[in-house]
Amino acid sequence: MAKKSLKIEGMTCAACAKAVERVTRKLDGVIESNVNLATEKLNIDFDEEKLKLQDIKNAIEKAGYKAIDNTVSKTIKIEGMTCAACAKAVERVTRKLDGVVESNVNLATEKLTISYEADKLRLSEIKKAIEKAGYKAVEEVVSVDTDKEKKEKEISVLWKKFIAAAIFTVPLLYISMGHMLGAPLPMFLDPHMNPEAFAFVQLILTIPVVIAGNKYYKIGFKTLFKGSPNMDSLIAIGTSAAVLYGIFATYKIFTGHHEYAMDLYFESAATIITLITLGKYLEAVSKGKSSEAIKKLMGLAPKTALVIRNGKEEEISIDEVEVGDIIVVKPGEKMPVDGEVVEGITSVDESMLTGESIPVEKNVGDKIIGASINKNGTIKYRATKVGKDTALSQIIKLVEEAQGSKAPIAKLADIISGYFVPIVIVLAVISGLGWYFIGKESGVFSLTIFIAVLVIACPCALGLATPTAIMVGTGKGAEYGVLIKSGEALETAHKIQTIVFDKTGTITEGKPKVTDIIVSNGLHENDLLQLAASAEKGSEHPLAEAIVKAAEEKGLEFRKVNFFKAIPGLGIEVNIDEKSIFIGNRKLMNENKISLENLEEVSNRLAEEGKTPMYISIDNKIAGIIAVADTVKENSKRAIERLHAMGIEVAMITGDNKKTAEAIAKQVGIDRILAEVLPEDKANEVKKLQVEGEKVAMVGDGINDAPALAQADIGIAIGSGTDVAMESADIVLMRSDLMDVPTAVELSKSTIRNIKQNLFWAFGYNTIGIPVAMGLLHIFGGPLLNPMIAGAAMSLSSVSVVTNALRLKRFKPKA
Secondary structure (H helix, E strand, C coil): EEEEEEEEEEEHHHHHHHHHHHHHCCCCCEEEEECCCCCCCCEEEEECCCHHHHHHHHHHCCCCCCCCCCEEEEEEEEEEECCHHHHHHHHHHHHHCCEEEEEEEEECCEEEEEECCCCCCCCHHEEEEEECCCEEEEEEEEEEEEHHHHHHHHHHHHHHHHHHHHHHHHHHHHHHHHHHCCCCCCHHHHHCCCCHHHEEEEEEEHHHHHHHCCCHHHHHHHHHCCCCCCCCCCCCHHHHHHHHHHHHHHHHHCCCCCHHHHCCHHHHHHHHHHHHHHHHHHHHHHHHHHHHHHHHHHCCCCCCCEEEEEEEEEEHHHHCCCCCCECCCCCCCEEEEEEEEEEEECCCCCCCHHCCCCEEECCCCCCCCCCCECCCCCCEEEEECHHHHHHHHHHHHHHHHHHHHHCCCCHHHHCHHHHHHHHHHHHHHHHHHHHHHCCCCCCCHHHHHHHCCCCCCCCHHHHHHHHHHHHHHHHHHCCCEEECCCCHHHHHHHHHEEEEHHHHHHHEEEEEEEEEEEECCCCCCCHHHHHHHHHHHCCCCHHHHHHHHHHHHHHCCCCCEEEEEEEEECEEEEEEECEEEEEHHHHHHHHHCCCCHHHHHHHHHHHCCCEEEEEECCCCCCEEEEEEEECCCHHHHHHHHHHCCCCCEEEECCCCCCCHHHHHHHHHCCEECCCCCCHHHHHHHHHHHHCCCEEEEEEEEHHHHHHHHHCCCCCEEEECCCCCHHHCCCCCEECCCCCCHHHHHHHHHHHHHHHHHHHHHHHHHHHHHHHCCCCCCHHCCCCCCCHHHHHHHHHHHHHHHHHHHHHHHHHCCCC
């Protein structure tokens, strides 16, 4: 049994995704096949004994799309080659490796360019094969991200096509519609004076726009003929009908029928192509960012590791690290892979993975997480997990899986277009032939009916209904600091029933602060803080930093420390002014037999409030407590109250203990607490809520939140958080203000309401217009809807849709 993820090129809408799923599911041996339109990937499970990967690719290509493996391209410098035979030898040994797609050596530059499947083969294995053949793979010169290059090229091409189309569409609109609004036209373009020039100039201006939109015709007609029409089919048929009728009308004008000067619809075709191209460009920009989260996660791990080999320290590539290697990490360096400490004591900053700001003390036997930062001591640790097995790689995998399993929101217009297009074509053909054979009308009359039906059903309003509202909605969101990264996110946010907030850095500030100073034995608060801050000045611990900062804010002078000793996991011992001072946790006090006296009750209360008590003793007598806590953000409570008013349940997720979590939850009014949750389990907690039937949004700021942000129906990242969290999210709160969470939901509701109104108008015109275009009124002696009126009705529907969408500019969030 094999499981593959293939990149699919050429998809433009939900109908395309369904077409790829349909053709692959028909293949004998396929167990499951799912396409994610957002990531443009096909996840397929199949029996390798019955079916080969190439057969799947062929079936996809036959359907009009292109399937590409998850391949990586690398360029490696090769040393030791002397002739063409050497080059052939390197090519031969690398091509034999399972997973290599292509391998070519350039003897002149002494470089190997190799493409391979990243899920089957590692760079270190390629290098080993080359060295085994007697050559040396010295360094990786270039790493080519073909997927990113293709995305950037696609975005650039779409932008150029939009600009080219717009340059010709603007004057075309002025010439064709300007005179109706009283705008002046030069005499040689006046439809009454020179109808031939009026028509010919419009035709000339339309041709470059049609060329710029050639892809719509290529894909649209191809999918139409294969029986699975999509939005491109709608565009292709509608604009082709308008252009062909325009050419027919131009011909009639040149043959003396000047009344056809009012029957030109070139501007309809050009406007549709231009606006749709702009929409495709914006969509491509949004999609192009989908893989950035993975790339940033991969960039967290260091590129090299210092290992002990044959009793000597040796720096090697991280790809070369093997399970069992002893790794040396100095202060300030990143941990290359996961492992277990075998020598040394240190504190490690795991915030980039756990989201918790306080470093964790590490002694012999403790676990090390790859990509975390060593703060203050040199350690040696044994590698236990390398490559794909490390915690970081697992998080990367979780993000990829969550992105891959999230079903894209099928646009209503796309779904309906699958039925709408063939129905309209059939109706156009039936009505045209019906009038010709049954009504005994002329060929021109029948052609007029046929084109009128197609033009009235032209998808201009249908194509504008959703993107226009989304463009205005996202623009309005940006005004309020709510960056909505896609139309899908804007559409989904209004359905949210539960919002899960990460605690540290989201509900709370993520920076410990001194909250309480409790003194004993007649000591003054400032004296206690001065002693504690002087003692902690040399420590890098966040709790120590909070005490030092509090003293600096009060302008207290630091005293000279004569003796300093860090006691791992407990605290510190110092000597100031010949006084022996201990600062640390309760365990430190107990070990030194220091009684808490009357501070026992206060200490318990502080702990229940979610604060961390730091005990200070002077000459073996308790002198007081300084409580440090991660304080709640100013707007957290107000934001949660607003969400409650909207009928949304609020949950909080944290790695902290239950008591601390409950203390914070009580302060802000949380409905559900998910405490003591490991980083890798956050996505599972979100999944559990989804299994309950809830539409879930996740709000977070750390790398550890990335899988949960991707798993949630809507991921919302705090702007002050990590780049990875922001890339994984669907919505980013640029001002890091939680009040913007209810604003995003409100904006989504207003936009969806607007989209529904737009679709109602768009379909309303078609529903009323199509029977009239078919000649329904003409049967009863009424007027015939010629293409001119059909075009006017279509234009009116577009104007009403755009005008309605612009009403969103009046949106203001509730106070």
